[in-house]
Amino acid sequence: MRPFRYERATDAANAVALLARAPQAAFLGGGxxxxxxxxxxxxxxELLVDVRRVTPRTIEQLPDGGVRIGAGVTNSDLAADPLIRRRYPVVAQAVLNGASTQLRNLATVGGNLLQRTRCLYFQDITTACNKREPGTGCSAIEGHNRDLAILGTSPDCIATNPSDLAVALAAMDATVQTIGPDGSRAIPLTELHRLPGSEPQHDNVLTHGELIMAVVLPPLPFATRSYYRKIRDRASYAFALVSVAAAIDLVDGQVRDVRIALGGVAPKPWRATRAEDLLRGGPVDEERLRRAAEAELADARPQADNAFKIPLARNAIVRTVLDLVEAAP
Amino acid sequence: MSTIAARVMGQALDRVEGADKVRGLAPYAFEHPVPEPAYLSAVRSTVAAGQITGIDCSRASAQSGVLAVLTYLNAPRVGTDDGELRILQSDQVAFRGQFVAAVIAETSEIARHAAGLVRVDYRPRPHDVELADAHGPDQLRVPQQIWPLFPIETDKGDVDAGLASAAIQLDETYRTPWYHHNPLEPHTTIACWTTEGVTLYVSTQYPAGVQHTVAEAFRLEPAQVRVRSPHVGGGFGAKLPRHSDVILAVMAAQLVAGRPVRFALTRHQMFSQTGYRSPTIQRVRLGADTDGRLVAVAHESVEQTSRLREFAEHATRATPTMYATPHLRTRQRLAALDLPSPTIMRAPGESTGLFALESALDELAIACGVDPVELRVRNEPAEHPLDGLPFSSRGLVGCLREGARRFGWQPRDATPRARRDNGWLVGTGMAASTYPAMQLPGTKVTIRATPDGRHIVSLAAVDIGTGTRTALAQVAADALRVDLDRVELRLGDTAYPPAAQEGGSAGISSWGATICAGADELRRRLSTEYGDTVPADGLEVTVDMPENQYLGRYVMHSFGAQFAEVRVHEETGEIRVPRQLGVYAVGRVVNPKTARSQLIGGMTMGLSMALHEASVLDPRYGHVVNHDLASYHISSNADVGAVEAYWIEEDDPYVNPMGTKGIGEIGIVGAAAAIANAVHHATGVRVRELPITCDKLLP
Structure with a gap:
């Protein structure tokens, strides 16, 4: 560990300004x-700017029926919030499926969305990694890649995004509100993270000094019927091999709307729009679900150790949506 | 021999140091308060084999607070032939992760930062790190020695003819991966040189072993080395052999003589510095008649070792002890690779070997149409199958029957995939287990009786978190025929008489037998010299562990039966183990509370072995890449269902005066096979390579 400076931001503008002046600085949330x-x-x-006191720590209902979650809200508080649990259960479930109680007590919403990949080679400076050191090569493609991505990869990087929360938020069409050197903006959650392409060092579209202030969930009445299913190598405290966030709006047995997002399979939370489009406007049954899942996974490019993620993701999509339908009143 | 009367033994007492541990008042090695400590941080090689061509310490040395930088150019020469311990003695690199330099500094932060600034250049040479079927006989060798008592390879009858003539034949290969021990407390040392020698606080399972190793390496008399280990936070075998971290700490302390040096390995470093269980490739061939009676058993195991220090997992070890068969053969081969050395890990040999053998027995049961419990009963030997000696006690059948009863084994439809529950396939499985009942040499004990009725019992034994401090005091109380509060047990310090290691499930048996001999000697002297009255200045006796006259006349083993219920999700392959149940025949149980903890701990480690643990080697680099507890999965609380451990009454008059057979290891043995067998029953899928993960069970 190298020596570094630490400053506590006095307000959001101060945090942004501190970072803007220091190219080797980072915001510190839960850490x-x-x-x-x-x-x-x-x-x-070289500098950590602590933003825990300047990012909102509240969860509030908006006039349009949506909900705004402050970026400083801890993962534990988010998962325990009655509004979230009632209106967007998939979000609370996703959070509770991640990390451990101790980590969730510290980790913030903003930090959760910006966590880095857990690719073993990214975390080991004695090995090559294009995300850590651009141009050095990807150790994972020819190495141990059982946990890594099958969708959205590039010849330079096959890392997965590890966040469970982001998968649920992607399914809900959440937006991220930021403040930065160039002012404020709103970014759809599905556009926050980027695919690696030839620049895997950039996980997301934020500019240096841009700070997440809040996440906004739009009103989505049918999200009261939503579910997060995470499949992993042990029953808790492990990253997803595959996870599915799903919500469904059924009217007279027909799919009026459906939301499906996948975790553990791609460098970003993977919104399964192709599967959603195939399901909308028809009945929901195992055969249609399977076809929709297979269509979503048609472009999957597995590595030597992770081809199993294709049937696993397919079956997980089918089972998660069927469970939602079968649990319906 | 008859066993001593149990008055305090058999009581389910709380650990005597439990409250101190909960309150943080029980100091572990690293925590001992020492004046003006310096801190050590190590630099590890980034090539798997080769030569150091240059070391630049200038940036590290220039850091404020750095006291010294150790390399092979300035390190003290050590007097040991053990290649694993001969660190910083030359420019050669024998495995990736080997210590090549170290920084001593005023704080651990400075030391760690400066260690990152040491630049080492290498001329790598091609390395060979993969244990594979491709290793032909030319590259494989028979191990030179096996940890105590066991023949390396065995032969009886004509196995090939037996196999060829058998009505039912089975020939399968089973694989187990690398495992790392990962005790919660990392390997830690404080070393301080004084004019008299060196004093060490070490997290070890063998204080006397550390004492002798350090004395040899630094050319001291053993009496000049004092090792203190009052509390140890787990070991599982990793802290039995001496590792290079202790040598490095003593070297560093020599460079800053007079100042204590504190050294704690990081979790990453524990994946290259403190040993591991070798992967195994095991071929098992069974021949049986149509009733399932074994005609021939052949078990071969290929394992890895390092080029520095030989260690054989010896997965074939338990096979000759298990079942009656006229024809038997075990074979054992090692590949020496450019890797760190494997070592003892909870039930070395038995835990890996019985995964293979007991999986094969399950396959045989299916092939013969015989119930797996009944199959094992049918093959129960009257005496040891290899040498014909009687067993001192053999409770396998009793454990099988009692386990089947408690588990509710019957009625059982043996058909795979026959039970479903809400999308989950449900199955049950079982396996047998065994572990040798041993006494390890090297123990002395001093007992001092005082006129006020106290008995101070001293020996350099160690409690690694198992409850030894409590159970051994219970043994002492009964040996001395006094109440527990009359016994003061002093452990964990080589200032006391030497004691054998805490390993081989033999701690209580070795140390307890010596305490019993000491109590006899104390009584004899009190009776013959003092008229049964303790003199005013007390009376002290020191004795060696007595020879067991029954060694070589009886074969001494614990046995057990493991049962498991598993649920496998039909569509995702997810695995849950709602229930494990084990019944053991382990002789007398000294403390039912701590014994139960040992047994369910072993079973939980067996669950972890079955489903989760595996160290992943990247052969290009030559190191284990999942070298932390986030990616090296150990069963979490949520994975562990009901774990029940029981034991049957067993009075064994031959093992030792307490009648104890050891309980630290048998709980893991067979547990993984029981789960693998249950997975087959649930799904119809036979997984012969651990761990059993969902991808292997996906439809």
């Missing part, structure tokens, strides 16, 4: 991922 990466010498910030 549950960043501090680990600093110990591993993967992250080498």
């Amino acid at each position: 549950t991922n960043l501090v680990d990466l600093m110990k591993l010498d993967v992250a080498r910030p």
Whole structure:
């Protein structure tokens, strides 16, 4: 671990200004991922700007029926919030499926969305990694890649995004509100993270100094019937091999709307729009679900160790949506 | 021999140091308060084999607070032939992750930062790190020695003819991966040189072993080395052999003589510095008649070792002890690779070997149409199948029957995939287990009786978290025929008489037998010299562990039966184990509370072995890449269902005066096979390579 400076931001504008002046600075939220990466010498910030006191820690209902979640809300508080649990159960379930109680008590919503991949090679500075050191090569493609991505990869990087929360938020069409050197903006959650292409070092579209202030969930009445299913190598405290966030709006047995997003399979939370489009306007049954899932996964490009994720994701999509339908009143 | 009367033994007492541990008052090695400590941080090689061509310490040395940088150019020469311990003695690199330099500094943060600034250049040479079927006989060798008591390879009858003539034949290969011990407390040392020698606080399972190793390496008399290990936070075998971290700490302390040096390995470093269980490739061939009676058993295992220190997992070890058969053969081969050395890990040999053998027995049961419990009963030997010696006690059949009864084994439809529950396939499985009942040499004990009725019992034994401090005091109380509060047990310090290691499930048996001998000697002297009255200045006796006159006349083993219920999701392959049940024949149980913890701990480690644990080697680099507890999965609380451990009454007059057979290891043995067998019953899929993960069970 290298020596670094630490400053506590006085307000959001101050936080942005502090970072804008220092190219090797980083925002500090709960620190549950960043501090680990600093110990591993993967992250080498010269300045940490603590934003825990300047990012909102409240969850509030909006006039249009949506909900705004402050970026400083801890994962534990988010998962326990009655409004979230009632209106967007998939969000609370996703959070509770991640990490451990101790980590969730510290980790913030903003930090959760910006956590880095857990690719073993990214976290090991003695190996090559294009995300950590652009141009050095990807150790994972020819190495241990059982946990890594099958969709949206590039010849330079096959890392997965590890967030469970982001998968649920992607399914809900959440937006991220930021403040940065160029002012404020709203970014759809599905556009926050980027695919690696030839620049895997950039996980997301935020500019240096841009700070997430809140996540907004739009009103989505049928999300009261939503579910997060995570499949992993042990029953808790493991990243997803495959996860599915789903919500469905059934009218007279016909799919009026459906939301499906996948985790553990791609460098970003993977909104399964192709599957959704195939399901809308028809009945929901195992055969249609299977075809929709297969269409979504048609472009999957597995590595040596992770071809199993294709049938696993297909079956997980089918089972998650069927469970939602069968649990319906 | 008859066993001593149990008054305090058999009581389910709380750990005597439990409250201190809960309150953080029980100091572990690293935590001992020492004046002006310096801190050590190590630099590890980034090539798997080769030569150091240059080391630049200038940036590290220039850091404020850095006291010294150790490399092979300035390190003290050590007097040991053990290649694993001969660190910083030359420019050669024998495995990736080997210590090549270290920084001593005023704080651990400075030391760690400066260690990252040491630049080492290498001329790598091609490395060979993969244990594979491709290793032909030319690259494989028979191990030179096996940890105590066991023949390396065995032969009886004509196995090939037996196999060829058998009505039912089975020939399968089973694989187990690397495992790392991962005790919660990392390997830690404090070393301080004084004019008299060196004093160490070490997290170890064998204080006397550390004492002798350090004395040899640094050319001291053993009496000049004092090792203190009052509390140890787990070991599982990793802290039995001496590792290079202790050598490095003593070297560093020599460079800053007079100042204590604190050294704690990081979790990453524990994946290259403190040993591991070798992967195994095991071929099992069974021949049986149509009733399932074994005609021939052949078990071969290929394992890896390092080029520095030989260690054989010896997965074939238990096979000759298990079942009656006229024809038997075991074979054992090692590949020496450019890797760190494997070592003892909870039930070395038995836990890996019985995964293979007990999986094969399950396959045989199916092939013969015989119930798996009944199959094992049918093959129960009257005496040891290899040498014909009687067993001192053999409770396998009793465990099988009692386990089947408690588990509710019957009625059982043996058909795979026959039970479904709400999308989950349900199955049950079982396996047998065994572990040798041993006494390890090297123990002395001093007992001092005082006129006020106290008995101070001292030996350099160690409690690694198992409850030894409590159970051994119970043994001492009964040996001395006094109440527990009359016994003061002093452990964990080589200032006391030497004691054998805490390993081989033999701690209580070795140390307890010596305490019993000491109590006899104390009584004899009190009776013959002092008229049964303790003199005013007390009376002290010191004795060696007595020879067991029954060794070589009886074969001494614990046995057990493991049962498991599993649920496998039909569509995703997810695996849950709602229930494990084990019944054991382990002789006398000294403390039912701590014994139960040992047994369910072993079973949980067996669950972890079955479903989760595997160290993943990247052969290009030559190191384990999942080297942290986020990616090296150990069963979490949510994975562990009901775990029940029971034991049957067993009075074994031959093992030792307490009648104890050891309980630290048998709980893991067979547990993975029981789960694998249950997975087959649930799904019809036979997984012969651990761990059993969902991808192997996907439809």
